[in-house]
Amino acid sequence: MQADYDAIVVGSGPNGLAAAITLQQRGLSVLVLEGKDTVGGGMRTASFTLPGFLHDVCSAVHPMLAMSPFFQQLELDKYGLECIHPSLPAVHPFDDGTAACLHRSLTATASGLNGDATAYFRLFERLERNWSGIAADVLAPFRLPANPTEMARFGWVALRSSLSVAGEFNTREAKGLWAGMAAHGMQPLSNAATAATAMVLMLAGHLYGWPVVKGGSQNIARAMEAYFLERGGKIETGFFVKDLRQLPSARAILFDVTPRQLLAIAGHKFSSIYRWQLERYRYGMGVFKIDWALDDPAPFANAACRLAGTVHLGNTIQEIAVSEQKVWDGRHPDQPFVLFSQPSKIDPTRAPAGKHTAWAYCHVPGGSVKDMTEEIERQVERFAPGFRERILARHVMNTADMEAYNPNYNGGDINGGVMDLSQLFTRPALRASPYRTSVKGMYLCSSSTPPGGGVHGLCGYHAAKRALKDIFLLH
Known part of the structure; x- marks a missing residue:
């Protein structure tokens, strides 16, 4: 039976959107599911204090955005990012x-x-x-x-x-x-x-x-969203994923969540060894x-x-x-x-x-x-x-x-897990590819994978590239 989508991305932080864009650039049909009413993850801006004062909720200064090879190729200034x-x-x-x-x-x-x-x-x-x-x-x-x-x-x-x-x-x-x-x-x-x-x-x-970012970090998310939608992508907000049974059918599913959330959503599908590794993942x-x-x-x-x-x-x-x-x-x-x-x-x-x-x-x-x-x-x-x-x-x-x-900030950890020597290269588990789960077609694309925290989109980019090779035979 034909799948509803080629790929589904759960979560729309910088890495989820980067994964969706990377897949969409190759002509696939991609659906992004976001639990909140707007996309962005840590890239959101709000009037927390008084009317007219704009505050970035989490990510606010962006050296990694400027440095990222993924963002450099998007040219998001054409979509209002300044x-x-x-x-x-x-x-x-x-x-x-x-x-x-x-x-x-x-x-x-x-x-x-x-x-x-x-x-x-x-x-x-x-x-x-x-x-x-x-x-x-x-x-x-x-x-x-x-x-x-x-x-x-x-x-x-x-x-x-x-x-x-x-x-x-x-x-x-x-x-x-x-x-x-x-x-x-x-x-x-x-x-x-x-x-x-x-x-x-x-x-x-x-x-x-x-x-x-002029006007706040939310404008990164808005620019990425506009880029993705212009190329035929689809986004559903207000769709909080708690169980795999909520999802339409797809050949590949990429999760912009940390190991704790991934276990809650799909842990029953994983091998005992992979599940054991995720359970031992450390937050900081x-x-x-x-x-x-x-x-x-x-x-x-x-x-x-x-x-x-x-x-x-x-x-x-x-x-x-x-x-x-x-x-x-x-x-x-x-x-x-x-x-x-x-x-x-x-x-x-x-x-x-x-x-x-x-x-x-x-x-x-x-x-x-x-x-x-x-x-x-x-x-x-x-x-x-x-x-x-x-x-x-x-x-x-x-x-x-x-x-x-943001449930991905486990205990207030904004880096998606400790980035010490033992979790720098093997986050979240010791595997041939850190983005693959033990289930074919399921991938992790969050900051709990290399290269870790920061608004650079590279965790999502690398996870999507892995899925393109494994599932769609695209290099």
């Missing part, structure tokens, strides 16, 4: 009022690190020069690389711990800037392979920038997030911070390392590492005239419901005295709120 770049991608202030800056220019960044200019340039110059030859392999499941020599050079640093690589720097500035980047990985800085996160994010800053730290409506921008003591899209609030590498280790151990730090962003500084559509938005989050133990408002605002005030006086309204989300918004 990325805006701040003067500085990221800045890391210190208690004495100084700051280390991530510039678009590698040379400018290195020059600002005083005694570590040579060490920083040595770490990134060759990688930046040769990135185009290894990008496809770095941002993919483990495979034989096209350029083994340069890939080995990247891996030699990327697979080390952040603290180990930081030992190559001498200055507080270089160590602090590096630590703030590494902490995006939501692991202790002593863990192996945490250097990979810092390297990719800093390289993205130099090569592509850390843009925000959660996040506590605040969105603010502001009367004026954050009054950072350091002028460079006022120009940055993202500000890392953690002072020294020692303080950041202690904070992240405490969270990993199940505790709440008094001085958490805080990621702060101020999109309205470069995108005036985010707030009424003369007003501003900002957001910040810190890492907390998975499943924590502790209110971290005081700790986060104290950290902001530490580097921007008078910040609290500018707050008009705030909206907070703990890990339970995050998971209620």
Whole structure:
């Protein structure tokens, strides 16, 4: 009997939409099913605080969008997507009022690190020069690389711990800037392979920038949706999948969900070994997030911070390392590492005239419901005295709120699972292809597969390419 569709994609986050687009580009009939009333997953924007103030619910700053080979080939600017770049991608202030800056220019960044200019340039110059030859392999499941020599050079640093690589720097500035980047990985800085996160994010800053999307991250989803529909794809919203029996027939089904949700939907179909592997999959730290409506921008003591899209609030590498280790151990730090962003500084559509938005989050133990408002605002005030006086309204989300918004954020884990060494290449299970399940025609395409979290669409892209080869014999 003929199937209703060639392929069905369950979930419309960046990876679900990327999978659907990749399949649709090959002329297949594709249906996307989304539980909410609009597509997007983490790419959504809402007026959380006051009328006229637009806040990104989850993903908000997009270095991986700019870096992604998948997004680069879509040309979504034709569908209304406009990325805006701040003067500085990221800045890391210190208690004495100084700051280390991530510039678009590698040379400018290195020059600002005083005694570590040579060490920083040595770490990134060759990688930046040769990135185009290894990008496809770095941002993919483990495979034989096209350029083994340069890939080995990247891996030699990327697979080390952040603290180990930081030992190559001498200055507080270089160590602090590096630590703030590494902490995006939501692991202790002593863990192996945490250097990979810092390297990719800093390289993205130099090569592509850390843009925000004009009007909010929801516009990424809208552009992807328009691209997909224009090519004949179909989307049904308000369709929350809990059981396979809800689905129309299809030759391939791709799930933009994490292992926990996949088990609930289709676990009874899987082999005992595959089911056992998914049950052992590990989730990591959660996040506590605040969105603010502001009367004026954050009054950072350091002028460079006022120009940055993202500000890392953690002072020294020692303080950041202690904070992240405490969270990993199940505790709440008094001085958490805080990621702060101020999109309205470069995108005036985010707030009424003369007003501003900002957001910040810190890492907390998975499943924590502790209110971290005081700790986060104290950290902001530490580097921007008078910040609290500018707050008009705030909206907070703990890990339970995050998971209620998106069930894929298990315990507030926005990365789809721990991205440590044991789950970096084999997420979610040790198999010939991480995207295949044990059932022919069923695939996982979420951030729980390589290359992991971030708005890059590559998990969905690679899963769709696997399905095209396996089921449709298209290469």
